[in-house]
Amino acid sequence: MAPAALAARYGLAVSGARPSLRRYTAEVWRRRHFVSAHATAKLTATYSGSRLGQLWQVMTPLLNAAVYYLIFGLLFGSSRGVPNYIAYLCTGVFVYNFTQTSVLAGTKAIQGNLALVRALHFPRACLPLSITLSQLQQLLFSMAVLTAIVLARGEPLTPRWLLAVPALALQSVFNAGLAMALARLGAKVTDVSQLMPFILRTWMYFSGVFYDPRHLAGHFPHAVSAALEANPTVVYIALMRYALLDSVHRADLPPHLWTLAIGWALAAGIGGYxxxxxxxEEYGRG
Structure with missing residues (x-):
């Protein structure tokens, strides 16, 4: 008798078979507390071996901002025509770093936790989700420093600051979707984690982190300029700058900004999931 027929006769099922989408989503939701605990533990362990510990959560983006200010703000003059450039730059660095670290860690979500994947049965989506949550926790910790920088640079506290909450929520969904998609790719092709830093560095140069994206878009045909403005990291950085910086006006933003932010979050979040x-069924095998 064929193995499939024997299995059907005795009610046997494939070990580790992929459940239906509805059941899988329910299992992920049941393990939400594991996702939260794993994210917190991972964040704590990341800096446990250094003397300054959790301070590196803030110092890393600040040091990056300082380097970009010296190179692009002073040497290349990217600060020209940008009011309150230091606050503008720091906001861009912190927001882009959230996506960058989520994607980098996402590519290693399966390969970096093979022992856990092979030892326990749980929805593997918990791993890239916990990574994104860990990076969000890190960003929220760093936001206290960013807030201090923005206020110290003379930006007033306005009701627009409340827009930072939905902006971060949409970016988190986008990051989680991207992390899940790349986690599957990284599980198949381990070299992806080595290539990704170069891709992310190139992406950063087109994201308006240290310059006004309108200055770059003006040098290209309309179709290319529209594509550059629709870049998801440009969208989320622009939303955060508009929320925190009174010197950034609605006219300075790409058109249909919130529509783009919601669209990217849904496309990446649902598609990546x-x-x-x-x-x-493939994770942890081989």
Missing amino acids: LVFWRGE
């Missing part, structure tokens, strides 16, 4: 779910 489906891509990851379809590979559930």
